[in-house]
Amino acid sequence: MENSQAVFAPLKSSDRIQSLDIMRGIVLFGILLMNINGMGLAGAYEDPTVSGGSTGWDLITWITTNMLFEGTMRALFSLLFGVGMYILLDRLEKKGAGIEAANIYFRRLIWLLVFGLIHGYLLLWDGEILYNYALMGFLVFSFRYMAPKKLILISLFLFSTGALWNYSDHRKDVKFVEQVELAQSYKSEGKALSKELKEADRKWEARAWERSPEGVDEYNTNMRKGYFDVVTFLAPINLKYNEHFPYRYDLWDVLSMMLLGIALFKLKILAAKKSYRFYGLMAVVGYGIGLSVNYYETQLIIDNQFSMLAFSKSYLTYDLGRVPVAMGHVALIMLFCKLPILNWLKKSLSAVGKMALTNYVMHSVFAMFIFTGAGFGLFGTFQRYELLYIVFAIWIFQLILSPIWLKYFQFGPLEWIWRNLSYQKRHPFKKNI
Secondary structure (H helix, E strand, O other), X not given: XXXXXXXXXXXXXXXXXXXXXXXXXXXXXXHHHHHHHHHHOOOOOOOOOOXXXXXXXXXXXHHHXXXXXXXXXXXXXXXXXXXXXXXXXXXXXXXXXXXXXXXHHXXXXXXXXXXXXXXXXXXXXXXXXXXXXXXXXXXXXXXXXXXXXXXXXXXXXXXXXXXXXXXXXXXXXXXXXHXXXXXXXXXXXXXXXXXXXXXXXXXXXXXXXXXXXXXXXXXXXXXXXXXXXXXXXXXXXXXXXXXXXXHHHHHHHHHHHHHHHHHHHHOOOOXXXXXXXXXXXXXXXXXXXHHHHHHHHHHHHHHOOOOHHHHHHHHHHHHHHHHHHHHHHHHHHHHHHHOOOOHHHHHHHHHHHHOHHHHXXXXXXXXXXXXXXXXXXXXXXXXXXXXXXXXXXXXXXXXXXXXXXXXXXXXXXXXXXXXXXXXXXXXXXXXXX
């Protein structure tokens, strides 16, 4: 009976790997830094010319986030999720849980999928990723015993497949723009359009409308309506993402990083146990390659005035930029964990990381009340750089709140619910202090 209790108990605080919690806290903040653009502005996550501003401080903000954080925060979040699920299974199996380890693992993912649907449809964040992580988590199970070398090779294969798909999409985009230009030429000359040219012209006009001041104003108006109106407005967008993203992006973007994360964990790179020299070299190589590629992509987009084809072409080298930069971030975070500095900040970041699910969903709750009509209805009223003030305020709030909460409670509230549902038993919530 005592062994059974040990098998089904969640990881104790004393057994946690602090470097992973610190990294999770930092990455969670980086995720908000990117997500805030989609939470508060229409069509501005990728292209700053749609709304939010693309000059002055707004342009500097876009360049900085595009160079350092675009794709890298999602990559590291995926990496950490893969590691977390691997640690869960490994710990349970080593304690002799047997088939119950798989039961707990898959229940955990099923409930995460449910949380993701609630998060997207009811908490009004169409950029949510818990649903996608749950789906990819089902696939991670089969790779857990693989050696790091094999995991890295599979990750490279997945990255390459995604790059080939991006290339195929780019060729389609080139053809599409050519058709649009031909259709516009025919229209100016009074010539009849073929069915194919009519469809291209229709899609271009729809795209132009969405990006126009009138289209953005219509989107803003819908987001400022009452709660149930916003739920109805975003539901088709959420449905589209849930149907399309798993096979188009997540297999090559999310699953690849989950497997790479497990490989790095097995190589003891994520436990801050390698030498200062190792992490220093890792940072130099990662940033050297990644920032060079990201600079090329950023300059390409700016030089071509944020055109559709410039963005499309930049995705040809997307993973070649974001993955090395993400590895540079890993190295820098591990160096921070190793250095005997800012222990108070490490403690706070670690607490944020231990409550990652709660804090991640909290971002959306804040955004719902700040931006949508369920609260203050400020959607579309901020410039891009002004959103950073909201980001920094939430960072400070969570850095203060998280360690205070964990002083009195074993888990974050959502983490506690998730564990109870996964293990099918009620765990202690309050600490005995």
